[in-house]
Amino acid sequence: MDRGLLFFIICILVFKFSIGQNTNEIDSLERMIIVNPDDELQVDLLLQLSSEYGIDDFQKSLDYAHNAIELSTRRNDIKGQILSNIHIAKIYQKKGGIKEAFDYVIEARNLAKEKNYTNEYAQAIYLMANIYVEIGEYEKTAELCFEALKIFEELQEKQGICDVLGMIGGNYYMQGELDEAEKYLQQSIDLSKSINYKKGLGKGLTNISAVYNMRDETEKAIEYLYVGCRLFQETGEKVREGVAYCNIALYYLKLNEVDSAFKYTNLSMQLNELEPSNRNMVLTHIVRARSFLQIEDTAMFLSNMKHALEIADENGLKSLSYNAASNLLDFYSSIEDYDMAFHYGRLQYALKDSLDRNRSLSRLSQLQMLYQIEKEEQERKLNEQRKEFISGIIILTLIIGLILLVFIVFRYRVNAHLSKLKNEKLENELYAQQKDLAANVMSLMKKNEMLSEINEKLIKIRKELKSEDAKKKIANIAFEIENNTQDKSWEEFEIRFKQVHTDFYTKLMDLYPGLTSNEIRLCAFLKLNLTTKEISSITGQSPRSLEVARYRLRKKLNISSSSTNLTTLINNI
Template identity: 35%
Template sequence: MESIVILLVLTGYFFAIGKISGQDISVSDSLKNDLQKSTNTESKIKTLLRLSTEMESFDNNKALLYAQQANSLSQETSNDSLVSACLNRIGACYIAMDEFPSALKYTEEAKTLAEDKKIIREVAIALGNLAIIYEALGDYKRRSEYDFESLKLFEQLNDKYNIGIRLGNIGIDFFYLGEYEKALEYLFKSLKIAQEINDQPGIASQYNSIAGVYLEIYKDYDKALLYYKDALAISKKSDNKKLEGTVLLNIGDLFYMNQQNDSAIQYYYNALDILNELNSPHNLAWCLIKIGQYYSNAGKSEQSLKNSLAALKIGQENNLLEVVLNSSAILHNVYLQNNDFENAYKYSLVENRAQDSIYSQQNQKDLLKLEFQYNLEKLEKQRQIQQQRRNFFIGFIFFGLITGIVIVVLINSRQRIKVKNALLENQSISSELNFKNKELSINLMALIKKNEMLADISNNLIELEKEAKTSETKLAIDKISKKIRHNSDDKLLKEFSTRFQEVHEGFYESLLKKYPDLTQNELKLCAFLKLNMSSKDISELTGQSIFALENARYRLRKKLGITNSSVNLVTFLSQV
């Protein structure tokens, strides 16, 4: 029967918004007392959210009002988790009121904020709400996708309770998609988790849903009845009146479908007793319609009229057009069977008006769905465009980053090559300088030895001059000796100066720039001292006496401004 499917869907709906069963009014009263006593803003917000959830079973408008109050308070805090929770709650309230455009608006806001702040729980809840919105559009495939995404996030959080709820929702998704084996598989998975965490309402709800599949799809009355009775036992034990009434109605339908009318009417009346205690006009009206239909088929007009009129009254008071249509149809038929054509006509008009209203309402819903679908597609396109822009921006940044890294690496590599080349060049220059220094030292020693040899030759010539007998011979020897001395000194010093400047380029220029009064002989002395030559070595090279060299050194110190200083002359010149 249609009602079985409706009740099965209803169970899934309660799962989707996180509300499995009705709550006693005293719970709401207790929460209201907590709200009045609370002085902490965040505590007030949490209480308002709970109140909104509780009131959803009784009054959607009040549920929305509490959610909106919570949202207003959340703007005064910096708690993003509470803000997204409030937005999700408002979205759930609009879902319960079938106002899907508003539901989508708040749910998307909640999802965006939660994703941005990485609040996984609220993202998962938002995905669950989106699943219901797509169900309203008849897009069960998309709904199942959102339910699976929500499930994955709750699995990350290891939230068994919500994992069980999402598994149950996915089971209902597969039911709508016609994959009944899959539907049962996920409903049983949900049942297993509910049993693991001892969630009694969850166990009862899944038993009820599983029974509905076996009854509606497989026509397995025995198995369906077994699960219904399990659900009934748990709902009674946990004092869950709303679920108890639902299960009793479903068992009545099972017996009615199986043509066990006496059992069916007994369960309908049991359900009626429960539903009369609850503020659930929709379920109460449908229960009265079932009883009215039963008595109509049984030819008991009075009981049929009584129950059908009661259902009609509830339907008219609560604007339940389907209830008005079905109850007026029963009244029309009963009066017609009793030849009361006036009342038959009266209720046929009510029936037709209800049918027209439903048709008109359905057209409006279809238009709203089309508009909603358009807005949804528009939103999806905007999201895709934003994502493309974001991807382009990220790609641009990534490309720029990679390019920058490559440039930095190339510059760094080039710089390293430059440094390496500079080091190699310095090493080469240093090696060349060391070589020239060594060469200069060798040449210097050779010059000294050469000078010593020439000095010996000159001395030998002097001895020969003394032994010479003629004045012409003596004069000739003396000329040769002097010429050897003079030429050797000039050549030696000239060669030394050339070699020195090759090794210590710019030394003379630097000295003259700082001390322009230096003479050529003083510059030569500086060069000798730069090479760390002793006075003895300089004497042998230049032919000057050591005493004369010491005086020359003293005069040099005066010109360099280090007469009264403890600075070593050789050290001073090595730094020039």
């Protein structure tokens, strides 16, 4: 059997096996979604399914991702919503839908920032940087990359750091700053090695190989690509591996090592059969065609270059069509086949004109999109500032209110303390006055007792006297002593009593306006909790007459029940 045919059959069988494996994996994921009730796991499974379909079935990939958003929104899974939006943005980015990619990644970024999901916020702005670099906005790319890098470093998220360092290096490469590009790419490679991050390491190695190629260090570039290819084999990234083989072939062609160039274009084409990539297929045919031209096999050159042009035209890859047409123009011009040269020259001109027109329209569209994004960003920042201002006013109001509350409480406590001190002072003064009043009452009682004794002695002396005149004088003295004692004692007592109980008489007369002066005097004595005997010693009245007076007072005060205490009633006034 012909070796070429055998090789072709093997490739087809391997390709079908690969497709079968992919279909089985999709079926397995779909079954897991049906049987698994865990909403959080279902969101992850939906995103995995979306990734499995990739850009080969754009609509299905998008549908599963939208289902993930709906599910995470329904269960209020903020993280799920953010990751689903990031995933959809990546789908649109791969498909070339830059505006849609921006819409979803900005939604993810805003939600992550609002809900304080720091890691997911960094992922979102890293993807934004990825999109900006595609449209040549290098300054914005750098700004977002360094912001993401700072967050990943704070979180010690090393894979994220690797990816961002690689992106910064790539950004410098696109601007022709090769030293800076090498520095950041090497940092990404070193860190990827230290954490065994194979995908990040593979990307870093292939990117830094481009830097060395630009410096004409082609052999070093090839060494890095070799290692990158092995890593892509381990991680199953066949498209990246195929692109790397194509680049190795191109670098060998640059070194005039045609056999090696053929070897790696063959490997690239084999991988492209397993996992098709139209862009890589066109590039491989162009490199293969130039390799044939190097060995002056013009037939194979034309076959491969025309095939590359055909695939590029069918898939709308105008820049690659232009590249293939230019190669064909140069070839036909070199062999002086001016009819064919004119044909491909006209095609090249039409493609260039179309590319320039599309580039202008694309740039205009990008500028409009960037203007709209910038406008929305300004509006978002204004809204945030407005919210922060309102929050600041609310916080300031709360602080002022708190200060006022503290001041009021402090003042209340100070006033309460002063009032307490004032009351204590008044109580002390009242206590002193009561003590003084009690002392005065005791003094009056002793004085009256002494005067009563004197009076009794005078009465005894009077009885013993024989002279009527002397008896009369002694009787007058005794009478004066008795009358003056009662009047002066009461006056002195009343002055002291009013100092202590200032409004007692007023309240008493308001309640019982019909009381006589003697009844008022008795009430004052009872207010001081004086017994009948003590009142008798002050007033000179007999206990019996005082009991009668108490009885009459009870009637005037409408005390009918024997259980009601007269002294208690008066003390409550």
